[in-house]
Amino acid sequence: MKKRKAFIQLSLMMFMQYFIFAVWWVPFAAYLGNTMTMIQATLILCSMAIGAMASPFIGLIADKRFASQKVLATLNLLTAIFLFISIYQTSFAGKLISILLVMLCYMPTQSLTSSIAMTHAPAELFPRVRLMGTIGWVASGIFSLLALRVLKMESFDGTIYPLYCGVAAGLLAALLNLFLPNTPPVGDRTEKISIKDVLGLRTLSILKNRNFNIFVLLSVLAIIPFTLYHLFGSLIFADKDVKYITLTMNSGQIAEILFLFLTTGILVKYGIKKALLFGLAAMLIRYGAFWYGAVFEQQWLYGYGVGIIVHGLIFGLFFVGGQVYADKIAPASLRGQVQGFLFFIIWGVGYLVGTLFNGILIDSFRSAEGCDWPVLFGVQTVFSLVIIVLFILLFKPDQKPK
Numbered sequence: 001m002k003k004r005k006a007f008i009q010l011s012l013m014m015f016m017q018y019f020i021f022a023v024w025w026v027p028f029a030a031y032l033g034n035t036m037t038m039i040q041a042t043l044i045l046c047s048m049a050i051g052a053m054a055s056p057f058i059g060l061i062a063d064k065r066f067a068s069q070k071v072l073a074t075l076n077l078l079t080a081i082f083l084f085i086s087i088y089q090t091s092f093a094g095k096l097i098s099i100l101l102v103m104l105c106y107m108p109t110q111s112l113t114s115s116i117a118m119t120h121a122p123a124e125l126f127p128r129v130r131l132m133g134t135i136g137w138v139a140s141g142i143f144s145l146l147a148l149r150v151l152k153m154e155s156f157d158g159t160i161y162p163l164y165c166g167v168a169a170g171l172l173a174a175l176l177n178l179f180l181p182n183t184p185p186v187g188d189r190t191e192k193i194s195i196k197d198v199l200g201l202r203t204l205s206i207l208k209n210r211n212f213n214i215f216v217l218l219s220v221l222a223i224i225p226f227t228l229y230h231l232f233g234s235l236i237f238a239d240k241d242v243k244y245i246t247l248t249m250n251s252g253q254i255a256e257i258l259f260l261f262l263t264t265g266i267l268v269k270y271g272i273k274k275a276l277l278f279g280l281a282a283m284l285i286r287y288g289a290f291w292y293g294a295v296f297e298q299q300w301l302y303g304y305g306v307g308i309i310v311h312g313l314i315f316g317l318f319f320v321g322g323q324v325y326a327d328k329i330a331p332a333s334l335r336g337q338v339q340g341f342l343f344f345i346i347w348g349v350g351y352l353v354g355t356l357f358n359g360i361l362i363d364s365f366r367s368a369e370g371c372d373w374p375v376l377f378g379v380q381t382v383f384s385l386v387i388i389v390l391f392i393l394l395f396k397p398d399q400k401p402k
Contacts, residue, residue, distance in 0.1 A: 006120045006121070006181045007121065007129070009179065009180050009181060010116070010117045010120060010121060010129050010180070010181075011129055011131075011132035012132070012176060013072075013113055013116070013117070013173075013176070013177065013180055014113060014117065014129055014130055014131075014132040014133035014136065015132040015133065015135055015136035015139070016136060016169065016172065016173035016176060017076075017109055017110070017113050017133060017136070017173060018133035018134065018136040018137045018140075019136035019137065019139055019140050019143075019169050020076070020079065020106070020166055020169040020170050020173055021106060021137075021166070022136070022137040022140035022141070022246075022250065023140035023143060023144070023162055023165045023166050023169060023246075024083070024162040024163045024165060024166035025048075025166075026140065026141070026162075026233075026234060026245070026246045026249055026250065027144070027156075027157035027158055027162055027234045027245055027246050028045075028162070028234070029041065029045060029231060029232050029233070029234045029235045030157055030158035030234035030235055030237075030238045030245060031157075031158045031159065031160070031162075032044060032045070033158075033235050033238065034158055036092060036095075038359065038362060038363040038366060039359070039363060040092050040096075041359070042355060042356065042359025042360070042362075042363070043096060044092075044095060044096050044099055045231055045232075045355055045359065046352055046355045046356065047096070047099045047100040047102070047103040048103050048107060048231070048347070048351060048355070049347065049348050049349070049350075049351035049352030049354075049355055050100060050103060050104070050348070050352065051100070051102075051103025051104045051105075051106060051107030051108070052103075052107045052108075052343045052344060052346075052347035052348035052351060053344050053348035053349070053352075054104050054107060054108050057108075065185055066185065067182055067183055067184050067185070068112060068115060068116050068119075068183035068185075069116065069177055069178065069180035069181070069182065069183055070177075070178075071112060072109055072112050072113065072116065072177045072180070073174045073175075073177035073178050074174075075105045075106065075108060075109050075112070076105075076106075076109065076170050076171075076173045076174035076177060077170070077171070077174040078101075078105040079102055079105040079106045079109075079170045080166075080167045080168075080169075080170030080171045080174065082098055082101040082102045082105060083098075083102050083163055083166050083167050083170060084167045085098050085101075086098035086099050086102060086163065087160055087163050087164065087167075107343065107347065108343070110343060110347075111339040111342070111343040112339075113133075114126070114130075114323055114339050115183075115335055115339050116180065116181075116183050117129045117130070118327055118335060119183050119335075120181050120183070125264065126320075126323070126324060126327070127261070127263040127264050127316070127320055127321075127324070128261060128264065130320055131257060131261055134257050134312075134316075135257060137250055138250050138251075138254055138257070140165075140246065140250060141244075141246045141247040141248075141249070141250030141251070142247065142250075143165065144156050144157060144162065144244070144246040144247060145244060145246075145247050147161065147165070148244075156246075157234065157244070157245040157246050158234070158238065158245070162246075209329060211395060211396060211397045212326070212329060214394050214395050215276075215322065215325065215326075215395060215397075216342070216345050216346070218387060218390060218391050218394070218395065219318075219319075219322060219342075219345070219346045219350065220345060220346060220349060220350035220353075221350070221383075221387050221390075222280060222283065222318065222350075222384075222387050223346050223347070223350035223351055223354050224350065224353060224354040224357060224358075224383065225283060225287060225354075225380040225383050225384050225387075226283065226314065226354070227351055227354030227355055227357075227358055228287075228354070228358045228376065228380055229286065229290075229307075229311070231351075231354075231355055231358070232358055232359075232362060233245075233249050234246070234249065235362070236371075236373060237249070239370045239371055239373070240373075248308070249308065251308055251309075254312075255309045255310070255311065255312035255313070257312070258312065259312040259313050259316035259317065262316075263275070263316050263317060263320060263321060263324075266278070266317065266321075267321060267324060271397075272321065272324075272325045272397050273395060273396070273397055275317050275321045276317065276318050276321055276322065276325075276391070276395070277388070277391060277392065278313060278317045278318075279313055279314050279315075279316070279317030279318025279319070279321065280314075280318055280384065280387060280388050280391055281388065282310040282313035282314045282317070282318075283310070283314045283318075283384045284381065284384040284385055284388060285306065285310050286306070286307045286310050286311070286314065286384075287307075287377050287380040287381040287384055288381050289306040289307045289310075290307045290373075290377040290380075290381075291374055291377035291378050291381050293307065294373045294374040294377055295374045319346075322342070322346075323339065323342065325397070326338050326339065326342055327339070358376070361376055361379070362376065
């Protein structure tokens with residue numbers, strides 16, 4: 001009975017945590033595209049990567065100082081407050097600083113929720129708990145459509161209203177977090193915090209694992225093409241006159257629900273390498289479909305079909321599967337730091353590089369008529385293929401998890 005209650009609490013935690021973000025962040029690039037220059041929009045969008053870099057420090061606090069659920073509640077409250085402040089910022093500097101504060105509070109919660117979930121549920125069942133986060137993401141798209149109908153607006157995506165929804169969701173999540181299973185610190189509270197702890201570098205010194213280092217490097221490379229869709233997707237679809245942008249992009253998470261549910265079985269049956277490889281292959285299919293659809297004007301390939309559906313394979317198998325792999329080889333006392341370190345490197349360093357790279361590329365090929373998307377899709381297709389070849393040649397982990 002206690003296990004079932006904990007599973008429900010953890011699932012609700014995941015649902016709210018991803019709903020908070022998706023409801024305003026998915027259409028945010030389109031909103032910035034209407035109010036800022038491309039370079040200004042890119043710099044503001046970089047705040048997500050900078051926020052991810054705070055993850056190791058927050059993971060350290062949760063490991064050694066405070067109960068994780070209380071840290072999570074505090075961060076969600078601060079996220080709602082700073083997001084509310086950002087709504088009333090009209091200048092570039094004001095918007096940049098306020099969104100940066102939002103991300104410094106929100107991004108660490110993703111690794112923190114993973115750490116909490118894995119503490120109270122076996123790592124192999126984590127994908128099923130994480131499944132509720134995907135459902136929360138999908139729910140934000142449905143919510144945007146309902147808001148459009150209820151408020152009788154011509155457009156909901158690309159406006160300021162999704163930010164108000166994010167504020168309300170953040171406040172509700174902060175309240176619910178207080179009722180999560182207690183997750184006390186497992187580290188030594190008397191131990192002094194060093195620079196190695198803050199940056200999560202102890203994970204590398206303790207986990208002297210060649211395959212882990214290769215996995216991290218390839219993940220950083222993989223997040224660069226992933227960023228084009230994940231971050232600038234709403235801008236792509238706005239240029240292509242796709243209606244209901246949030247709902248369209250979130251339809252990819254519907255497939256992700258299925259793939260996250262199957263991730264456990266795939267990990268056990270095929271092993272970590274094949275599971276991760278399947279995720280990378282899906283990204284190659286995405287940009288190949290995007291390129292073909294853009295060149296031959298087949299909108300169903302990038303606006304409504306293949307390019308979006310495979311999002312679940314990419315995220316579920318490669319990134320969530322990677323979290324499970326990292327948890328398996330991490331000491332129990334450092335699980336929070338390991339997850340935080342992954343977020344620092346992948347969603348911090350890698351995402352920052354990907355944001356700047358893709359933002360500059362879009363600006364270079366953008367004109368009054370729109371952007372030359374076939375060129376960008378072609379670049380990412382080739383990039384994805386190179387990553388797959390490197391992955392096959394270099395990554396050689398242990399056999400299937402028991």
